[in-house]
Amino acid sequence: MPDAIDAPVTLAGIARIAGVGRAAVSNWRRRHDSFPTPVGGTDASPQFSLADIEQWLHAHGKIERIRLRERLWPHYEVLGDRAVMGAALAEAGRRLLAADGVDQAVPVQSSLPEEAAQVVDETVEVARHEGGRETFDFLLSRWLEVHVRQVSTTPIPLGRLMVDIALAVRGDGAGGRSTRTVVLDPACGVGGLLLAADEGMREHGAEANSAALALLGTDVDPVLAALAAARLGFAGACRGGVVAEIRAGDSLRADPQDAEQADIVVCNPPFNARDWGHEELATDPRWVYGLPPRTEPELAWIEHALARLASGGVAVLLLPPAVASRRAGRRIRSALLRTGVLRGVVALPAGAAQPHSVSLQLWILQAPSTVGGAVSGDGLLLLDAATSRGVSRRAQSIDWPRLSGRVLDAVHAHSWSGEHRTGAEEHLPEGCVIIPVMDLLDEQTDLTPARHVPETAMEAQAKLHESWGRLDGLLDEVRSYSRSLAAIALSAGDDVASTVTVSDLDRARALKLWQGQTLPGELLHRDALPDDAVPVVSVPDLILGVWPGSWLAAAEVKEGFSAGSLTVAEPGDVIVAGVERAYRVWVQEDTPIVLGPQLYALRPDPEILDPWFLAGCLRAPANARQAGSHTSSSARIDVRKLQVLQLSLAEQRAYGAAFKELLALEEAFRSVTAVGEDLVRGLGDGLAGGKLRR
Structure with a gap:
């Protein structure tokens, strides 16, 4: 150049x-x-x-x-x-x-x-x-x-784990091997999983398959398909026996690879893609286990993978945790269990792949054999491989060798052929169980591993130890805030401080006031929050304590904001909930959020108003009472009538610092209560179970 x-x-x-x-x-x-x-x-x-x-x-x-x-x-x-x-x-x-x-x-x-x-x-x-x-x-x-937010990739160690699982299951229950192994990824992106399959098959060598390997991939984005083809071309350029064929196309609507049956399917399908072709594919022959609901595109990918598998073939899919429990998918989950094609569900730690905020799952499926007509086995393998129970909002550092070893130990301990293994249960790693299918077929058919895997004594003790440590740290915080706030001397005078209303400040352009708007229900997503999403806050979410309870795609927010149909609060804005029983005021600090009805965003001019001072004045209970309508149990707060002290900017900052510490103290008290409840519950369960050391 x-x-x-x-x-x-x-x-x-x-x-x-x-x-x-x-x-x-x-x-x-x-x-x-x-x-x-x-x-x-x-x-x-x-x-x-x-x-x-x-x-x-x-x-x-x-x-x-x-x-x-x-x-x-x-x-x-x-x-x-x-x-x-x-x-x-x-x-x-x-x-x-x-x-x-x-x-x-x-x-x-x-x-x-x-x-x-x-x-x-x-x-x-x-x-x-x-x-x-x-x-x-x-x-x-x-x-x-x-372009990390627009192009999702599967981490290399996770891709290898998925391939190793497929090879382990297929090696245990596939019977005779063909002279050619076909690996398919129907949503291949830039080809990461197919590369992992190539490496995995190469490491297994003649023991797994000494003949030709065909790597087939499809992606709806022609640019990603082109990049995947070039990437695989470079990977296979130095050796023969490998055929890579990548095509651009929509695997669900018109699969360009439908002429080939695969021995292994590995896939990280797109999440929450509501426009997957539900109406036009209603009579598609692939829906052997039921027509996937429009809101369950992941189940469509599962059935598509099963339809593309050869007899005894294995599929491993990376899916969001909601697929295991959403009510709309219960019927298809039941069918997958009854026919025996769903063999295992593995919950991964949060941070294993995008979106990094949730504990994703690996679903292991195996096509019926043409010999027996169905897949047999000991039951459904459930492994909770997450480092902590529940869903964490922060990505964790993954110890991939340890995680992979734990998952593969569970896979190897399970009998995929259906032959009973004496002592197999004793060889299962911690956090792993094999549940009889009939025990899972209830009104929910919830396949979330954490709901079925009992907590071990070691895990319970570790959780208690962690909770005691958190409590000590929180008590130190409370003492620190208490000392600082106790030093504040309040005036003993009867002079009434002069105030000004939010309406007056708005007219004086000291702040800008926006009101939340009706949310587009057809665009709202209520599952795991991906990295490029914009959280949505509504009054019902605040009342239930689950906010943000939903989200919108960034492109939808940008379009709605430009059209004036959405209210977006930016970091630094003061947010007010204008309903008495859900009354809250806070300074939005980290990311933009979309506001629903009865929520307000106040954007102060930093040269005139300190945001923490403004929030502190507005959140005073007496202020809310004076501005409330008091007409019903769902009384509304007239935000424009809320009072704000008239002080200089320097004085505001002093008040703002005190308000901020007061809010931190309140949050610490809430955390102490939550941790205390966990400790009481955990110790109570342990003592009731006779686990007191004598």
Whole structure:
């Protein structure tokens, strides 16, 4: 690639080039007058000339030189559009593979913009110096990093675990092996699971299958399909016996791979895709276990995977936890259990894959054998492999070797062939049970592992130990806040402080007031909150204590906000619930939220009003009583009538700091109550069970 070609680069790009954090680059820019000036972008996200940055970094001893592939990536960023960037990278991969004599069909766009075609030429030139696969893998990883919210990928260790599970089950119960193993991913994305299958089969070697391997993949996004094809082409370029065929298409509506039966299906299907073709596919022959409801697209993927399996084939799907318990899917779950095709459900720790906030599940399924006509077994394998019971909202650090070992130990301990193994129950790892199918067929048919796996004595003791530690920490917090707040001296005078209403502040433009609006029920999602979602808060959620109880897709929020049909509160806004029995006031600190009816967003002018001071004044119970209608049990609060003290900004900040500590104390009291209830419950259960050590 000619050195003369320049491109803009962001602060984050400079940090990657120099191998430092973005804060370090900002510090260089602040300390050194010689740091290059921006050539574009905005004040919040400036862009710099790559040539100027390279010269400055070299002159100040930050780098020796920028590698060609690093110099190439900003040229992709200039293309802007995700699809164009991906199509250009896929086309570059196709040309590089063709130059190596690999005939890998890549379903790429028929024509690229002139700028994208030039970047493809530059990529081919760079690859001559730094290697085709190395260059492609580097650019693909950067592309995925930039578009992480739009393109979901399965972590490599999780993909290997899914493949190892499939191989273990198939090896135990498949009977004779064919001379050719077919692995299918009907929603392959950029091909991560198929790569894991390739590696897994290679490690098993002749013991698993010494003959040819066919890797089949489909994705509805032609750009992702093209990238997957190129990626698999590079992975298989150095060895024979592997056929990779990736096609663009909608697997549910018109599967381009329907002519081939698979021995193994591994899939991480898209979550919550309500427009999956429910109406047009109502009479599809794949729905052997029942027509999936419109709100249950994951069950459609399960039945599609079973329809594509050969006799005795195994499917492992990564699914959200709600699939195991939603009422709408009970009938199909019952059918999967009765026919024996559902063999196991494994709950993974939160953070195992996107969305990182929930404990996802692996569903293990096996197609009936043509010999016996049905799958037999000891029962349904349920494994709660999460590090803590319940759902955590924070991603955890996953110990993948330990997790994989625990899951595979459970899989190997279970009899997938139906032959009873003496002492099999004793070999199951902790958190694992085998439940007879008839015990699960009730009104809910809830297959959530945590509901059926008994808590061990070791887990109970560890939970108690953790709770005592949390209680000690909370009590320290309470004491700290108490000392600080107890030092506050309240005036003993009878002077009445002057106040002003929210309505007056709105008219004076000291703040802006927005009211929440009716929420689009057809667009609301009420399951696990993915990374790119916008939480929705409603008064019923506040009353039930489950907020945020629903969410909207970011694109839907953007469209609704632009059309004026949605009210979106930003970080720094003061939120008020205008109903007496759900009255709450808080400062929104982390992410934007969508407000439902009877909720209000107040955005103070920071030069006039301190947000914590404003929230503290508004949340006073006496203030709410004075502004309430008192006409019924669901009395409303007239937010415009709420009173705010008239103080200078400096005085407001002092009050705001005190209000903030008071709120923290209140939250600490709530946490102490919750932890105390857990301790009383846990100790009570243990003592009632005769577990007191003597």
